[in-house]
């Protein structure tokens with residue numbers, strides 16, 4: 001069931017990766033029309049990334065509903081958090097509230113909100129839900145670096161950074177033969193071994209490092225310029241293995 005702006009229901013809102021100016025007009029309208037603004041937090045009392053990004057569009061009079069999504073590896077606490085979030089959001093909607101759930105970046109790309117969406121469909125199928133897309137961190141990094149993501153017959157693969165150098169080597173070989181550009185998320189601490197591997201394969205000049213895109217401390221740099229030390233979680237890498245035959 002779909003919900004329209006301002007009427008009781010839940011709207012998942014992609015708020016983009018950093019700059020508040022990157023929210024869509026639809027996202028801003030949905031937030032302004034909401035009576036309850038829900039947003040993910042990693043710890044009790046913490047301010048979430050999505051809420052910080054959308055802060056200029058949230059009024060002091062709007063009720064805030066922080067939803068706890070613990071950053072842990074175990075399945076049970078994460079499943080419990082998704083169920084609790086779905087139940088809390090459905091209860092607000094049943095009480096007649098217009099609820100937005102803010103999602104960092106796009107609401108469908110490696111997003112906690114996606115699990116809530118699936119939990120809602122399972123546990124509260126009558127709850128009206130709609131999803132508003134947001135600017136992804138990948139699109140924002142490409143734009144900030146003036147770095148074309150995909151041209152002509154090229155593919156584009158957005159995925160988490162592999163867990164090991166061996167897995168990364170296989171991925172690079174496949175990307176080269178399949179003419180696929182790679183967008184690697186969750187780079188963070190993996191940069192300590194990703195950078196040396198790129199250097200060994202002569203790929204440093206073909207990779208763009210992007211950190212906290214859209215934030216005042218944004219860092220956009222050729223991979224060669226970033227030392228092989230541990231990097232913040234909000235870092236990603238774009239790698240192009242080759243160019244199309246026909247170019248300007």
Ligand SMILES: C[S@@+](CC[C@H](N)C(=O)[O-])C[C@H]1O[C@@H](n2cnc3c(N)ncnc32)[C@H](O)[C@@H]1O
Nearest residue numbers: 017105106109136137185186212213234235236
């Ligand atoms: C759980 S995913 C969320 C992706 C998000 N939903 C999107 O649409 O981009 C988190 C990863 O996205 C990337 N990311 C998100 N925001 C970013 C930013 N502002 N700058 C650089 N990377 C970012 C990082 O690689 C981070 O580890």
